[in-house]
Amino acid sequence: MDSVSPIDWNAVAADLAPIECLADRASLRAKSRDFFWYSPVLNEKLKGVSAELVVCPANEAELIRTLAYCHERRIPVTPRGGGTGNYGQAMPLRGGIVLDLLKLDRFLWLKDGVARVEAGLKLIDLERHSLPQGWELRFHPSTRRTATIGGFIAGGSGGVGSVQFGGLRARGNVLGLRLVTMEAEPQALELRGEEVMPAVHAYGTNGVIVELEMPLARSWPWREIIVSFPDIGGAAAFGNALCEADGIVRKLVTVCDWQSAQYFRPLLSHLKSGQAIALCVVADPSLEAFETLSTAMGGTIVFQRDAAEADDIPPLYEFTWNHTTLWALKADRSITYLQCLFDGPDYLDKIARAVATFGVETPMHLEFTRLNGRVAAFGLQLVRYRNEARLYEIIHWLEANGCPVADPHTYILEDGGMKTVDEAQLAFKRRTDPLGLLNPGKMKAWSPACS
Amino acid sequence: MDSVSPIDWNAVAADLAPIECLADRASLRAKSRDFFWYSPVLNEKLKGVSAELVVCPANEAELIRTLAYCHERRIPVTPRGGGTGNYGQAMPLRGGIVLDLLKLDRFLWLKDGVARVEAGLKLIDLERHSLPQGWELRFHPSTRRTATIGGFIAGGSGGVGSVQFGGLRARGNVLGLRLVTMEAEPQALELRGEEVMPAVHAYGTNGVIVELEMPLARSWPWREIIVSFPDIGGAAAFGNALCEADGIVRKLVTVCDWQSAQYFRPLLSHLKSGQAIALCVVADPSLEAFETLSTAMGGTIVFQRDAAEADDIPPLYEFTWNHTTLWALKADRSITYLQCLFDGPDYLDKIARAVATFGVETPMHLEFTRLNGRVAAFGLQLVRYRNEARLYEIIHWLEANGCPVADPHTYILEDGGMKTVDEAQLAFKRRTDPLGLLNPGKMKAWSPACS
Ligand SMILES: Cc1cc2nc3c(=O)[nH]c(=O)nc-3n(C[C@H](O)[C@H](O)[C@H](O)COP(=O)(O)OP(=O)(O)OC[C@H]3O[C@@H](n4cnc5c(N)ncnc54)[C@H](O)[C@@H]3O)c2cc1C
Ligand SMILES: Cc1cc2nc3c(=O)[nH]c(=O)nc-3n(C[C@H](O)[C@H](O)[C@H](O)COP(=O)(O)OP(=O)(O)OC[C@H]3O[C@@H](n4cnc5c(N)ncnc54)[C@H](O)[C@@H]3O)c2cc1C
Numbered sequence: 001m002d003s004v005s006p007i008d009w010n011a012v013a014a015d016l017a018p019i020e021c022l023a024d025r026a027s028l029r030a031k032s033r034d035f036f037w038y039s040p041v042l043n044e045k046l047k048g049v050s051a052e053l054v055v056c057p058a059n060e061a062e063l064i065r066t067l068a069y070c071h072e073r074r075i076p077v078t079p080r081g082g083g084t085g086n087y088g089q090a091m092p093l094r095g096g097i098v099l100d101l102l103k104l105d106r107f108l109w110l111k112d113g114v115a116r117v118e119a120g121l122k123l124i125d126l127e128r129h130s131l132p133q134g135w136e137l138r139f140h141p142s143t144r145r146t147a148t149i150g151g152f153i154a155g156g157s158g159g160v161g162s163v164q165f166g167g168l169r170a171r172g173n174v175l176g177l178r179l180v181t182m183e184a185e186p187q188a189l190e191l192r193g194e195e196v197m198p199a200v201h202a203y204g205t206n207g208v209i210v211e212l213e214m215p216l217a218r219s220w221p222w223r224e225i226i227v228s229f230p231d232i233g234g235a236a237a238f239g240n241a242l243c244e245a246d247g248i249v250r251k252l253v254t255v256c257d258w259q260s261a262q263y264f265r266p267l268l269s270h271l272k273s274g275q276a277i278a279l280c281v282v283a284d285p286s287l288e289a290f291e292t293l294s295t296a297m298g299g300t301i302v303f304q305r306d307a308a309e310a311d312d313i314p315p316l317y318e319f320t321w322n323h324t325t326l327w328a329l330k331a332d333r334s335i336t337y338l339q340c341l342f343d344g345p346d347y348l349d350k351i352a353r354a355v356a357t358f359g360v361e362t363p364m365h366l367e368f369t370r371l372n373g374r375v376a377a378f379g380l381q382l383v384r385y386r387n388e389a390r391l392y393e394i395i396h397w398l399e400a401n402g403c404p405v406a407d408p409h410t411y412i413l414e415d416g417g418m419k420t421v422d423e424a425q426l427a428f429k430r431r432t433d434p435l436g437l438l439n440p441g442k443m444k445a446w447s448p449a450c451s
Numbered sequence: 452m453d454s455v456s457p458i459d460w461n462a463v464a465a466d467l468a469p470i471e472c473l474a475d476r477a478s479l480r481a482k483s484r485d486f487f488w489y490s491p492v493l494n495e496k497l498k499g500v501s502a503e504l505v506v507c508p509a510n511e512a513e514l515i516r517t518l519a520y521c522h523e524r525r526i527p528v529t530p531r532g533g534g535t536g537n538y539g540q541a542m543p544l545r546g547g548i549v550l551d552l553l554k555l556d557r558f559l560w561l562k563d564g565v566a567r568v569e570a571g572l573k574l575i576d577l578e579r580h581s582l583p584q585g586w587e588l589r590f591h592p593s594t595r596r597t598a599t600i601g602g603f604i605a606g607g608s609g610g611v612g613s614v615q616f617g618g619l620r621a622r623g624n625v626l627g628l629r630l631v632t633m634e635a636e637p638q639a640l641e642l643r644g645e646e647v648m649p650a651v652h653a654y655g656t657n658g659v660i661v662e663l664e665m666p667l668a669r670s671w672p673w674r675e676i677i678v679s680f681p682d683i684g685g686a687a688a689f690g691n692a693l694c695e696a697d698g699i700v701r702k703l704v705t706v707c708d709w710q711s712a713q714y715f716r717p718l719l720s721h722l723k724s725g726q727a728i729a730l731c732v733v734a735d736p737s738l739e740a741f742e743t744l745s746t747a748m749g750g751t752i753v754f755q756r757d758a759a760e761a762d763d764i765p766p767l768y769e770f771t772w773n774h775t776t777l778w779a780l781k782a783d784r785s786i787t788y789l790q791c792l793f794d795g796p797d798y799l800d801k802i803a804r805a806v807a808t809f810g811v812e813t814p815m816h817l818e819f820t821r822l823n824g825r826v827a828a829f830g831l832q833l834v835r836y837r838n839e840a841r842l843y844e845i846i847h848w849l850e851a852n853g854c855p856v857a858d859p860h861t862y863i864l865e866d867g868g869m870k871t872v873d874e875a876q877l878a879f880k881r882r883t884d885p886l887g888l889l890n891p892g893k894m895k896a897w898s899p900a901c902s
Contacts, residue, residue, distance in 0.1 A: 112672045113671065113672065113734065114735075164697075166698055167697075170697040170698035172739075173697075215698075215736035217669075217700075220564065221563045243824055244823045244825075245623060245824070246615075246616055246618075246621040246821045246822070246823070247616055247622050247666070284563045284564060285565045285626065285666035286666065288626060289626075373825075
């Protein structure tokens with residue numbers, strides 16, 4: 001599978017008609033790239049990657065026709081939603097076809113807090129349908145305005161709301177999905193419950209997700225608040241206390257030291273130079289208790305707004321999760337980032353030790369979350385990048401100090417979060433993509449011999 | 452204050468007219484008692500307690516008139532809601548007047564998830580107003596159908612829903628209250644935020660609550676489920692796993708061994724004799740994940756129903772919290788119970804040790820809860836009562852083994868849960884009830900010298 005035999009891409013497009021195909025240079029470039037350039041390591045490795053053709057099926061039938069055609073001709077196919085992945089997940093390493101799923105964007109139904117939608121539906125459009133009925137996503141990546149639900153399930157992990165509901169891997173957060181296999185006669189499989197797991201965070205290597213059944217959350221009237229603290233220790237302690245306050249309903253608890261907050265240009269007029277901040281989204285009825293807690297812990301509220309209010313400052317969540325890094329990158333292209341987990345009864349100590357050890361080299365950024373019923377924090381530290389060796393020195397220090405790293409500098413599925421081969425995922429791929437044509441090069445455990 | 456000078460109660464009733472007063476024997480008895488007889492210790496001590504007059508103010512003005520009148524004549528006043536307390540909280544130890552608050556039952560307003568109500572409103576009626584608007588109580592005692600919101604705040608602690616929102620003491624679960632003081636000119640005080648705390652769980656000793664501002668929760672379509680397990684260890688492990696499953700929305704997780712479940716008469720045809728059970732209330736969209744988890748952990752679902760479905764089996768929550776004891780007492784009046792906390796990283800071990808030590812003498816009953824962001828369980832074990840000495844032997848064993856007991860065999864505020872004097876509560880009483888006329892005999896720290 002390492003090279004693709006010469007193919008006449010105009011003929012492919014003609015064969016696939018009336019399915020929309022794009023072959024112009026601009027489309028090929030735009031649809032072959034994601035936010036891989038967050039990582040200097042990936043930037044170096046992936047900058048030349050390009051598809052030969054972008055195919056945009058409008059429904060499942062067109063999708064099946066496309067996959068059957070590609071299977072017959074052994075053409076690699078890389079599914080793509082909004083293209084906001086930031087480890088090159090959606091980049092076609094072996095060329096071939098990028099399968100643009102944005103036209104599969106129907107909102108199918110909503111009943112008793114469960115939504116059935118097509119995979120290419122943007123998260124913001126999903127909520128445009130559900131919010132008027134009183135339901136919202138349990139959690140969403142900070143790319144809510146651009147990412148698709150299929151791309152989130154296949155390439156993401158958690159986000160705004162995970163402080164209440166955990167992440168995609170927590171039991172019960174994806175109820176079912178419909179997936180099309182890469183075979184001579186592609187099958188549409190309906191998976192439910194635990195069966196969905198092999199396809200969650202699999203980078204589309206073991207099937208193309210066409211529909212999703214997502215459990216939603218009752219929507220609340222939310223408020224956005226920023227609290228300022230003299231130092232990162234105080235802000236982190238507040239983040240923890242807020243998560244431990246069972247009576248305060250919260251959707252987002254992000255903590256940044258000044259080193260990372262200084263890049264939040266649209267917020268700067270509200271921030272106190274040199275101070276750490278907590279960016280929070282809290283339910284309206286919890287506002288008073290929130291204020292009391294923040295004052296008691298030495299914080300000062302410097303910004304407050306109804307989450308629904310529109311003005312020239314973007315939604316607060318667009319300064320959190322992987323957006324934090326984006327603000328820094330806008331100002332300084334030499335910056336990159338890490339993803340680690342601060343967990344366990346001493347997780348605040350672990351944070352303090354990381355801060356003490358690396359100081360301004362890794363501006364601190366924490367996302368509080370719920371993990372197996374406990375409070376924990378993801379570290380999405382910025383890194384003032386020197387070179388790859390130093391980057392891995394920091395990673396190794398973190399791992400040696402009890403903070404597992406989900407390496408964002410690799411496009412290899414197993415090297416990112418899980419570290420070990422996911423046997424269920426691999427077994428599932430044997431069944432759904434026996435020729436290894438789906439997003440090839442991403443699943444390390446896979447080799448042609450697997451089939 | 453230890454004795455009340457002879458008073459002509461007919462004259463008092465005449466003076467208070469047109470405020471409704473009850474002086475007939477049946478009313479006096481009914482309104483002077485609560486569920487104190489749960490405890491053989493309290494039953495012995497309190498069975499003779501009676502008020503001389505029941506006064507039923509219909510609004511705040513009538514209440515103020517009543518309190519001013521009683522203050523002038525030094526008449527003890529014991530506030531009363533539904534009378535479902537089970538430590539004699541609402542029993543007039545020094546006689547005098549029982550202040551029946553059931554007529555203060557207006558639902559004032561509901562806005563953005565916050566309800567303002569009068570204190571005598573029954574919980575079921577509060578939700579009758581809020582549910583059609585999509586909101587429900589964050590948690591309620593299992594006496595939802597009979598208790599008042601004021602009685603819950605003044606005499607309760609937590610209940611169905613605490614597994615999600617913690618208890619009344621968790622910051623943010625009571626937003627504000629209006630309270631009338633016991634002075635020559637009774638004042639109506641508006642307390643907000645932390646200020647409410649001295650009046651929460653104070654047994655009405657430091658003011659009469661007239662209005663409450665309660666933060667609600669978004670309502671869900673709920674399902675009631677009972678899962679059967681071979682033994683209590685398996686059921687408790689399941690309870691814990693369910694609480695750690697961040698993606699499963701749950702409102703109630705109760706675990707009973709067969710020794711306590713055998714008394715659930717209306718459920719018996721569904722239960723497997725000899726097995727432990729978990730009684731759960733779970734959101735509809737979480738049902739599949741719940742089923743998978745229970746099967747994976749060796750459980751069998753033996754009962755399932757929409758929480759809204761009415762049939763001859765009472766709501767599942769009426770087998771939980773302090774209702775569990777009630778079912779046992781219906782069958783065997785010699786049974787009583789305990790209230791302890793199983794907390795900390797080894798809380799399941801503590802439960803196992805208590806089971807191993809006391810066996811069938813203390814049939815196990817667990818209520819899972821959230822406490823400062825963690826999962827924990829209250830033990831509301833039944834006790835096959837032998838005598839007071841043995842009861843306190845068990846209590847001391849529990850405390851010595853790291854399981855603090857909130858003694859339900861005392862009507863003394865401080866001896867119940869908190870153990871130490873709550874200085875804020877005492878200070879507040881000095882201000883709101885300088886003569887010590889409100890529910891006298893309940894607050895140990897109080898003595899006339901305090902005033
Ligand atoms: C600024 C920024 C902020 C971010 N914040 C977060 C965050 O908070 N949380 C988080 O988890 N991630 C975050 N990410 C990563 C990324 O945005 C999310 O994973 C996002 O949900 C991806 O959605 P997408 O539609 O853009 O997917 P894409 O990038 O298009 O695809 C992601 C992966 O899924 C595969 N895929 C896409 N659609 C399908 C399908 N229908 N069937 C099978 N496979 C498919 C692709 O092949 C690719 O491997 C962030 C990224 C950026 C750049
Ligand atoms: C079967 C059963 C199950 C129970 N389950 C639970 C449970 O799940 N959780 C729980 O916390 N408790 C529970 N309890 C205890 C009790 O039901 C609750 O505390 C309940 O909320 C009390 O409400 P009530 O209106 O009956 O109050 P009452 O019993 O009338 O009064 C309780 C206390 O509050 C005072 N009081 C009442 N109204 C006011 C007011 N307006 N202002 C000032 N003081 C006032 C009274 O003087 C008394 O001290 C249970 C009891 C029983 C018998």
